[in-house]
Amino acid sequence: MAGLASPDDTVHAIVGDDAVHRLEGLPGESAPVGLTLALGRLRTLGVTGLRVALPAPGHPLGLSGPPEFNARALDAEEAVICYGAAFGLVPEVYEAGPDGDVHVEVVWHCLPVREAPPADVPSLSEAERELAEALREATDVLSRLDVAGSGPVAEAAIDAYRARAERGREVLAPGYPPRAVRVLELAQRVGLLVSLATENGHGGAVSASEMAARGAALRPVERTARRALVAAYNSVVEERERGVG
Incomplete structure (x- = not known):
């Protein structure tokens, strides 16, 4: 376009x-x-x-x-x-x-569709800041609950993610600002941690209260990652709308 x-x-x-x-x-x-x-x-x-x-x-x-x-x-x-x-x-x-x-x-x-601002989409700078905070919080909470995606399945998934990153894959189409690439890759990393924690068993969170605590910790993190993904993908249009670039 x-x-x-x-x-x-x-x-x-x-x-x-x-x-x-x-x-x-x-x-x-x-x-x-x-x-x-x-x-x-x-x-x-x-x-x-x-x-x-x-x-x-x-x-x-x-x-x-x-x-x-x-x-x-x-x-x-x-x-x-x-x-x-x-x-x-x-x-x-x-x-x-x-x-x-x-x-x-x-x-x-x-x-x-209705011509109106899209709901709950942050700026790139907001998304980057929120992601950094979410990553720290998720790592801390999941480590305390012993469900931070440990073991061979988690390690294999993380290795695969790193291999894709190292191959220098093109994560966005031409024309995106460098910050959008950073935000997208960080959002994908946060999303990976959430997926590992939710899909690979309960780890040490064996009680109902611990499982509830894990779910409560992960829901806002997952929400932050999705907001950042949308911010990254939409950044070209958003900058154009604000008259940037």
């Missing part, structure tokens, strides 16, 4: 390992269309940028309404909000194909 990547490269980055992505409900189209055509059509409709939303129950992060759109985005736990025109896109994921050759297809539903 900013003209910094070709349509083909953009579609390839969006689709990734999925088989195909299509967009339905696009004004002027009676049937779902491929992403290359869809992105071009959105530009002609006035869209100059895209925001990500990562809502969760009780936390409509990145959404602006109306309620019908928010409900669908909450069901999907993700959505894209167009900047420059009042449209939003919600993905619906399908698995298709015979046993042994199953592939993923995604249909994005284009719906009207």
